[in-house]
Amino acid sequence: MERIPILRMGNYLLVTIQVDMHDKLALTLQDDLTNRIIEANAKGVLIDISSLEIVDSFIGRTLANIASMARVLDAETVVVGMQPAVAITLVELGMSLPGIRTALNVESGMEYLRETVADHEESDGYIGDSTED
């Protein structure tokens, strides 16, 4: 079955959505991500939508669901690279995706995740291996 690949980078999961997803594929992605977050004990999920030319309300809700589920599993989600035309259309549709953190690109998205995860680790009193400066 067709699936969207999920890459693991240490504590983070990276998903690049490049195809025009049909609904079942989007739901499969939701499931897969939830499983992988647990499996990898991931602290952060980065979803790259810079290739997506269309984001309708279903995809929007899928992204929101992914963010909520990840949060429940103590992982932070960031959606990066939304195209201007897509942003304009989503706003016109009435979707502002309030619960979702966004960033311009993969680089700033990862920066955000590292900072947030580091903050969480501090407040949890957990001292993990610090790989960032």
Add this chain to the structure above:
Amino acid sequence: MAISGTVQKTETVPIASSSDVVLVRQRVRVWTTEMKFSLVEQTKIVTAASELGRNTLEHGGGGTLELALVLNGARQGLRLRFSDKGPGIADISLAMKDGYTTGSGLGLGLGGSKRLMNEFEIDTKPGGGTTITAIRWK
């Protein structure tokens, strides 16, 4: 139908499964590209088509999309007509409100699609199917 214009060419896309909603997006994209709409306009039209196509599938139990090139004087427009023989919409104004859902996530579909297009008309009867016609002018 009060929507104005003479029809030039048409194409019909059947909507019977979720992969057909993808087909709807693709075909509408091809038409908007040929008609030389701007990128933002294309995105709006294809997104509206996706919303309405999904509605037709999930709320209407499947149906068809008819794409048409319409002419009004020298102005060109793309007309999308989604028809189904489903349960119809009992309360249109309620369905058009953002956030309204019958549980299957109709949510923003109708109200949002209306905002993305220039003309928008719903023809429906409870138990008698639904036809939604939307036009975007160039």
Add this chain to the structure above:
Amino acid sequence: MSKFLEAIQANRKSILQDWTQRLKSVDRRRDLLDDRELDTDAKNVLSAIADVPAETTPDDINAAGWQPLKELLANLSVLRAAKGFTPSETAIFVLSLKPSLFTVARQQWGKDAGELFLEISAINDFLDKLALHTTDSYIHGRDQVIARQQEEMLELSTPVVTLWDGIVALPLIGTLDSARTQVVMESLLQAIVQTNSRFAIIDITGVPTVDTLVAQHLLKTITAARLMGAECILSGIRPQIAQTIVHLGINLEDVITKSKLADAFRLALERSGRKVVRVDKSNGANTMSPRGV
């Protein structure tokens, strides 16, 4: 197939000759169009009429079969306008085909007054519609030029300025209407992507009035930027505008606002982890400049 269309097909050559002769004898703009071009234009138009598919009737010029003719006339209209012809001159080009067709009609149906009347009326209607189509095309073409020029003017008048790495500013000047705001929105968002800017300052010092519609558009722009991963700061809010916003009940809760562009810039710098420091110049040797400063 309509009777007069059949007649045109059968008498193509003589009609063309008659028509072009008339076109050349009338006091026309020889400086703008030479004989050869005129001949080509007339030939193409007549062919487009004569070669139309059999099922196409002249009473509906919006039928698919007439598309090639309509496109040809539309192009001709636009080209001639560019050359300096008035829309009437181009319409007359089409209308001057009437006498040629009337002549053929009289030859074919002269003996039957009723038939002759029907065909002449049909020819008349048909050519009138075509002439009007050339006028519509001319107007439409001109509208498109105006629209494009307006867009270009809008784009020029809404330059997005890069204040620093990752910080852009959009100083808005003048009134904001729906069309203008669309263009503004798109250029700002485009600029954010191109310059990789996390912060965008929208300065409305130069905007005289803000009504609900304008505020809605600004809010949409800000929300779209946020979806892309950039934060907008609204600056240049004058006291009157602040009052209007409150009176209209516009909700700017989620928007960062500053009265001065400078404050907005400082905030953006801070948020992006930067600081502006004054460098102390008085160290060591007495460095007096020639002006004694």
